Amino acid sequence: MTVTTTEHRVTTELSGRPLAAEIRRRTGERAAVLGAAGARPRLVVVTATDDGSTLWYVRSIAKAAAAVGIACDIADLGPEASRTRVRDRLRALNQDPGVHGIILQTPLPDGMSPAELAVEIDPAKDVDGANPASLGRCAAGLPGFAPATAEAVVRLLDHHGVDLAGRDITMVGRSVVVGTPVALLLLERHATVTVCHSRTADLAGHTRAADIVIVAAGVPRLVGADHVGAGAVVIDVGTNATDDGLVGDVDAGAVDGVAGALTPVPGGVGPVTTALLLAHTVQAADRAAG
Amino acid sequence: MTVTTTEHRVTTELSGRPLAAEIRRRTGERAAVLGAAGARPRLVVVTATDDGSTLWYVRSIAKAAAAVGIACDIADLGPEASRTRVRDRLRALNQDPGVHGIILQTPLPDGMSPAELAVEIDPAKDVDGANPASLGRCAAGLPGFAPATAEAVVRLLDHHGVDLAGRDITMVGRSVVVGTPVALLLLERHATVTVCHSRTADLAGHTRAADIVIVAAGVPRLVGADHVGAGAVVIDVGTNATDDGLVGDVDAGAVDGVAGALTPVPGGVGPVTTALLLAHTVQAADRAAG
Numbered sequence: 050m051t052v053t054t055t056e057h058r059v060t061t062e063l064s065g066r067p068l069a070a071e072i073r074r075r076t077g078e079r080a081a082v083l084g085a086a087g088a089r090p091r092l093v094v095v096t097a098t099d100d101g102s103t104l105w106y107v108r109s110i111a112k113a114a115a116a117v118g119i120a121c122d123i124a125d126l127g128p129e130a131s132r133t134r135v136r137d138r139l140r141a142l143n144q145d146p147g148v149h150g151i152i153l154q155t156p157l158p159d160g161m162s163p164a165e166l167a168v169e170i171d172p173a174k175d176v177d178g179a180n181p182a183s184l185g186r187c188a189a190g191l192p193g194f195a196p197a198t199a200e201a202v203v204r205l206l207d208h209h210g211v212d213l214a215g216r217d218i219t220m221v222g223r224s225v226v227v228g229t230p231v232a233l234l235l236l237e238r239h240a241t242v243t244v245c246h247s248r249t250a251d252l253a254g255h256t257r258a259a260d261i262v263i264v265a266a267g268v269p270r271l272v273g274a275d276h277v278g279a280g281a282v283v284i285d286v287g288t289n290a291t292d293d294g295l296v297g298d299v300d301a302g303a304v305d306g307v308a309g310a311l312t313p314v315p316g317g318v319g320p321v322t323t324a325l326l327l328a329h330t331v332q333a334a335d336r337a338a339g
Numbered sequence: 340m341t342v343t344t345t346e347h348r349v350t351t352e353l354s355g356r357p358l359a360a361e362i363r364r365r366t367g368e369r370a371a372v373l374g375a376a377g378a379r380p381r382l383v384v385v386t387a388t389d390d391g392s393t394l395w396y397v398r399s400i401a402k403a404a405a406a407v408g409i410a411c412d413i414a415d416l417g418p419e420a421s422r423t424r425v426r427d428r429l430r431a432l433n434q435d436p437g438v439h440g441i442i443l444q445t446p447l448p449d450g451m452s453p454a455e456l457a458v459e460i461d462p463a464k465d466v467d468g469a470n471p472a473s474l475g476r477c478a479a480g481l482p483g484f485a486p487a488t489a490e491a492v493v494r495l496l497d498h499h500g501v502d503l504a505g506r507d508i509t510m511v512g513r514s515v516v517v518g519t520p521v522a523l524l525l526l527e528r529h530a531t532v533t534v535c536h537s538r539t540a541d542l543a544g545h546t547r548a549a550d551i552v553i554v555a556a557g558v559p560r561l562v563g564a565d566h567v568g569a570g571a572v573v574i575d576v577g578t579n580a581t582d583d584g585l586v587g588d589v590d591a592g593a594v595d596g597v598a599g600a601l602t603p604v605p606g607g608v609g610p611v612t613t614a615l616l617l618a619h620t621v622q623a624a625d626r627a628a629g
Contacts, residue, residue: 164479185475189454
């Protein structure tokens with residue numbers, strides 16, 4: 050399907066599910082080959098929290114991994130874990146040849162900086178691109194794992210045939226896990242990229258002027274009809290738990306009929322992100338198997 | 340001096356020389372203290388080229404270093420140096436406790452990627468922020484050396500009292516040594532940043548809309564009167580050798596009276612960049628001295 054950004058009346062849904070299924074299928078095929086050769090890919094998710102929704106999310110990764118033939122361990126260090134304990138576990142996992150992918154799950158205990166600890170993750174096993182070195186490699190065009198969510202945004206745009214080169218793209222959000230790496234990946238793809246955030250003076254002006262708007266602000270329904278140019282492609286990375294259930298950073302009802310295309314929440318970027326974590330783990334296992 | 344971006348008739352010159360002198364003065368004071376303690380800071384510039392203007396530039400760094408009490412060696416590997424030879428020299432310099440700062444000077448021999456080799460430079464000695472890991476640390480807000488040119492742009496804006504938070508800034512150029520790190524540093528300072536480049540559809544539209552325009556495109560006089568909003572602050576990072584002598588990426592004559600302020604070429608970003616390379620070397624020596 051090709052998405053155009055000309056005048057329109059219907060907003061196309063940019064589902065992530067078919068792409069996620071395709072990535073999982075290929076990942077499963079490769080995992081089976083590695084498994085048959087006695088090198089079953091293994092992912093370890095390190096947690097240090099008792100936050101229920103986080104632990105639910107981590108278990109969903111483990112289930113998705115199992116479904117494609119990847120072993121997945123949850124290394125639960127508990128909400129009282131010290132910085133040293135987290136660091137030592139990451140170092141041990143780096144050294145373990147049976148472990149191919151490492152995810153350091155946020156949130157971490159108060160006062161612990163994810164980036165400061167993620168520098169410990171071996172870039173070869175850093176399947177969620179959390180080590181700042183992975184981000185730098187990404188910016189420098191060197192091989193390395195991008196944060197899965199950021200890569201999912203680009204893959205989803207490609208899957209739906211949205212051209213990027215020379216297009217004006219506004220990224221709402223500047224986090225080190227989404228907004229910043231998405232901007233870096235899009236620059237590499239020759240887009241003109243504007244990064245907005247909570248201190249931006251005229252957010253609606255910047256988003257309205259864009260061919261493509263990507264929102265990762267963590268603010269439920271931040272982007273409404275006034276923020277979107279007619280026919281623009283809108284990617285909603287937000288997943289906010291509210292009294293109305295899970296809602297995105299985009300007010301889907303408001304932009305319906307204005308945007309040319311919009312990702313659903315859930316079912317848009319999320320499933321692609323999870324599938325890419327698994328794909329990265331198999332790639333890491335493949336490289337380790339040499 | 341405070342630069343405002345209201346209507347005006349005169350374009351203020353944003354010289355880099357006073358700031359560079361101030362950085363060199365402080366750097367020299369600290370280098371003297373370290374030298375007196377038997378820990379004279381030492382910078383090594385690795386070259387693998389016979390390009391005359393590059394070698395001239397490297398000698399100018401060495402002279403500037405000597406003037407503030409920093410030892411500076413030029414490790415000239417010659418234009419025929421192999422990748423292995425460059426890599427091994429960088430590794431040896433990492434191991435040498437008497438060396439505090441390492442610069443891998445471009446251009447390198449054909450087919451050698453600066454970023455691929457710069458991953459070898461110990462981030463603690465990477466005084467020009469060439470290792471992608473340094474860039475990633477910069478993006479993640481962790482301590483590390485930013486590329487000196489990128490930091491010089493931000494320091495120059497600060498020196499001249501230009502507010503950054505909430506301002507619309509257009510960066511022309513997306514290189515890994517200037518455009519990309521400048522964008523990352525400005526996002527950290529709460530600016531709204533647009534990155535344009537050779538594939539941008541409407542460059543003049545993006546630059547005209549900005550409060551601050553930074554140009555690092557390597558194209559002589561790319562930015563003219565049509566590209567600049569009335570009263571905008573313009574930072575010219577370009578230094579192009581032409582038949583008319585050294586010219587910037589901004590047509591200074593054309594934007595005079597339109598821009599609110601403009602850096603001269605030479606004498607703008609350049610001297611601050613050199614001063615920061617020296618300052619970083621002394622910081623690295625300071626940390627090594629514990």
